[in-house]
Amino acid sequence: GDDLFVNDLRGAGLYLGSNWSEDLAGTCGVGACIVMQEPVTVHQDDHFGNAHVSLSCTAAPIFDSLGGLAAVLDISLLRSPSPKRSQNLAMSLVTNAARRVEMANLMAEGRRDWVLRLSDSPEFLDVDPEAAVRLDGSGRVLGYTRGARRLFPDGGAILGRRIDEVLGLTIDDLPDLMRDRPTEDRIIELRDGGALFGHAIAPQAPRTAPRSSRQGGPLAGLAGDDPTMEQVLGRASKLARTNVPLLVTGETGTGKAKLARAIHMVGTASGFLSLDCAGLSAETLQKSCADVSGPTTLVLRRIEDLAEDTAAALAAILDGRACLRPLSTSCVAPGALDLPRPLFHRLAGATLSLPPLRHRRDLGVLLDRLLRRRAPDDMRLSPSARVALLGRSWPGNFRELEQVLDVAIALCEGRVIDLPDLPAPINAQTPEIEVVEPLEQIMEACGWNMSCAARRLDVNRSTILRRLRRAGLQPPA
CATH class of the missing domain: 3.30.450.40 (GAF domain)
Incomplete structure (x- = not known):
């Protein structure tokens, strides 16, 4: 005073x-x-x-x-x-100041979860809502402001309750309530017959420093904060300065060629020779390697397509040219490669397996990074478009992601890429989930958000829930 x-x-x-x-x-x-x-x-x-x-x-x-x-x-x-x-x-x-303090506290805690803000009036929805709830990936309440108590008039416990008990929506409906939609269209029906206006805020990607000891360089730009990629790149950084032959495997478009180039740049070899094994003849192989002098990285793309006679020539070249350090890439798992065993062991001293995009936790970081590289500085994704892209299964991995962004950038009329600008996802049939490990990887990549996992696999949430129960999988405590 x-x-x-x-x-x-x-x-x-x-x-x-x-x-x-x-x-x-x-x-x-x-x-x-x-x-x-x-x-x-x-x-x-x-x-x-x-x-x-x-x-x-x-x-x-x-x-x-x-x-x-x-x-x-x-x-x-x-x-x-x-x-x-x-x-x-x-x-x-x-009372108004107390409500705003509670709202600010909930928003600060809820960066990794969905937040649903609610108002009786569309005019105040985005600027000063009356209530809010924080929700996990299955739509259960993790936190709430005092104003949200009225949604649960029975007086029972609120934490852990499903939001669809009191509102006519599920977690899958939240992208339709994001800020890029007119406020007057974001209507939520109450189970008791009333209605509110809703504003959904999507989980944000964690802003944490990489956990590995890599200090920048070519390898650092290949991942964000994904544990599997951090492990792969950590191994790659240690193997890059050796002469150990490397085999890089992964689905098409996962970045095998980029990893091979990055390993060469980190390594000690001065020469670089890249050959596509599809249609590569023994004569072409021998001519390509004839002029090599000094330590050279020999990148053999799609080694599974190597012809039988070329495989024999390659084994002979590697035996006679110690200066060549082979670095092979393959879309086939190491155990399924149909190569002569002596040649296989000359090529696969160590194996680096790249995960598909649908298994990666850093998809949001990679999406932002690619958009910055391919679009004008002030172009951005609307919240709904971002959620839609993060939920795709990406069977073509980086190639598909890059093409989708190029199409969206070309079709966008202004500076905000919205849902109508995105090309339709590839309707490739998603294989049945039969192995426990891939499903667990997808759940981890989605932060155990069943809706996100269902979108990536192009199945219903009920299918994900059923498979999780069958496999005995649960979120980490």
Whole structure:
């Protein structure tokens, strides 16, 4: 307060360190609010102590996202008009401020989860909503503001409840409630017949530093914060400066050729020779390798397509040219490669397996990185378009992702790529999930969000849930 009123404020008990608990001060604004956990005005002679009857105190509780009382916000006046209604403005100030503090707290906690903000009016939905809930990938409540209590009028526990118990939507409907849609169109029906306006905010990618010891360089640009890729690149960085022959495997478009080039750049070989094994004759192979001098990285793309006579020539060349360090790529698993065993062991001293995009946790980071490289600086994805891209299965991996972005950039009329700008996903038949490990990898890549996993595999959420139960898989504690 004003320094001119310091003595008056201290005489009224308004100073740092004063105790306004009910059992000590009797009826007072802060103490009553703590006990009642409701907004309250204790006006003049409502106070228990005679020393406080000149005061008017208006207080509102602030709850944490788990429903517990965290603080009380109070406005106390030394002098005010006699009618209690004179404090209506103070009541409006503390209740609105408390609601905004709760909202800010929930938003700060919910960066890795869905947040659904709710309002009775479309005009205030995006700027000052009345309530919000934080939801996990299955639509269960992880946190809420005080205003969201009215959604669950039965008085029972709110945490862990499914949002579709009280609202006419599921977690899969949230992308339709994002900010790129007109507020008046974001209507949510209540189970009791009413309606609210909703604003959904999608989970954000974690902003964490890479966990590996790689310090920049060609390998660092191949991944974001994906544990599997971090392990692959960590091994690659250690093997790059050796002469160990490497076999890089992975689905088409996963970046095998880029990894091979990055390994060469990190390594010690000065020469670089890249050959496509499809249609490669023994004569062409021998001519290509004839002029090689000094340490050279020999990249053999799609080694599974190597002809039988060329395979024999390659084995002879590797035996006679110690300066060649073979680095092969294949879309086939090492155990399924149909190569002569002696040649296989000359090529596969160590194997690096690249995961498909649908198994990677850094898909969001890679999406942003590719968009920055291929689009003007001020072009961005709408929230709905981003969610749609993150939910695709990407059978063509990086090649498909790059082509989708190129099409969207070309079709976009302004600077925001929206859903109509995206080409339709490839309707490739998704194989049945028969092995436990791939399903677990997909769930980990999606943060155990069943809706995201269902979109990547192009199946229903119920299918994912059924397979998880059958396999005995559960989210990590």
